[in-house]
Amino acid sequence: MMVRKSKGLSERHIKILELLQEYADKGYPPSIREIGEKTNITSTSVVNYYLEQLQNWGYIERDRRISRGLRVVPEKLAEVATRFSAPIQAAMQSASAAITDFMRVPVIGRIGASLPMPIPASDFNYYDAEAGVEIARSLLPSKKVEGLFALEVQGDSMIDAMVNDGDIVIMRKVDSNAEAKNGDMVAVWLPERDETTLKYFYKEKENYRLQPANPTMQPIYIPKSEKLDIRGKVVMVIRKVDKSM
Amino acid sequence: MMVRKSKGLSERHIKILELLQEYADKGYPPSIREIGEKTNITSTSVVNYYLEQLQNWGYIERDRRISRGLRVVPEKLAEVATRFSAPIQAAMQSASAAITDFMRVPVIGRIGASLPMPIPASDFNYYDAEAGVEIARSLLPSKKVEGLFALEVQGDSMIDAMVNDGDIVIMRKVDSNAEAKNGDMVAVWLPERDETTLKYFYKEKENYRLQPANPTMQPIYIPKSEKLDIRGKVVMVIRKVDKSM
């Protein structure tokens, strides 16, 4: 028994949720009567009935006994956003961006073949950086945010890493070579060659293999006797192509 | 006569504005009585008195006769934000940053050498997209947000455009070939070759020159007689290198 026939939201549920969205930029939520008027429900109790369902299903939260004490749960709402009318969806788009988590990654310098590789200080304060890029957390592979920094690529020397002049490379700080695992793309400083490069890193029996990202290019082998300084793992590369407009 | 002594906001004005800020993420504004309790004002009329002033001075808006019908005016509020307590300021910062700086770009499909190039419908609905990427507006070259969409790159065929398998290409829709200007990086569909490619576009006397981003590679020349379909301008490329962790 107790077979809930209509598991999903009815027309009216949707209409109410839409209305709540519309009220978002009014600064205050609608009252039960207002909901009724706008959705052609003449009875407050029916509105209440629906609100109760929406609450039970997790779409809204209510502070009973506080007038207009209700708010939508954005995450849950997003699940059914496709059923909303176009204008509401458009409005939601800008609003939902607001709940997105983002972080500011400081651009601490430039990286290029013959530039000494900059290192962020351990007590580096993110807000000290002159510049920064805003990255949505959803784009970052890890939730870990410590140790992230960004460098702007100068020159064409990283082309074999598929990284061009002007690109922004987002990296995670690495304190010792041991932290780099095989297959990581790392920023390497080769003191004896006075050279910085971005390569996939593989530790092999006799030497280190530095593999270009471009699969058509050949790897470089560095004997373990040569000094090699891994300064960071590349997390992400951003290229702004259309600089105009 | 009638010299308004205290032109500025008093301690209590600030306290009330702070409270309104705090209520921002509660989903509904406070009632006059609630304001009174939280700010140690015992009389509702006094609260009303202050609200009236704040309204006259443009800090808040009120829908009289609607319960809890009041909202702050963010722009005006920002003017006096420095007088707020630190935690409130911090909360405001993230809130305002979130609304200004982000947008969601829908990932509408994949792009690869032999894949027919997907085109977003003009009435494209953002929430139809399976996925989306969050991009900081500050990273986008233009403030124009219409017509943006994203494609995931499939396969290694775009390597000469410095774009790798798995990269995300953010593009702006182009409705006709004429919209593409010389020097734009565009997504081109070549029907006669059944091929999609990303190249810098140059219109020359006899033919179109499609120039690879990688400066070490040679351009392709397409005679103007051959069909060539520009589907979008590349705005940005995002590569998630570190997929693990």
Added chain:
DNA sequence: CTTGACATAGAACAAATTTTCCTGTAATAT
């Protein structure tokens, strides 16, 4: 010292708003 604008209370009152209770219909499962 008086006056008046300003700030503050308190309380009664009016309006808005939510709750609760009741009645009724249609569809479905038992």
Added chain:
DNA sequence: ATATTACAGGAAAATTTGTTCTATGTCAAG
């Protein structure tokens, strides 16, 4: 057929909330 559930409408009762009026204290200007 009967019980149950989803759904609908109405309206009184209970609460919450906003408005208004009166009273009091402060302080600077006259």
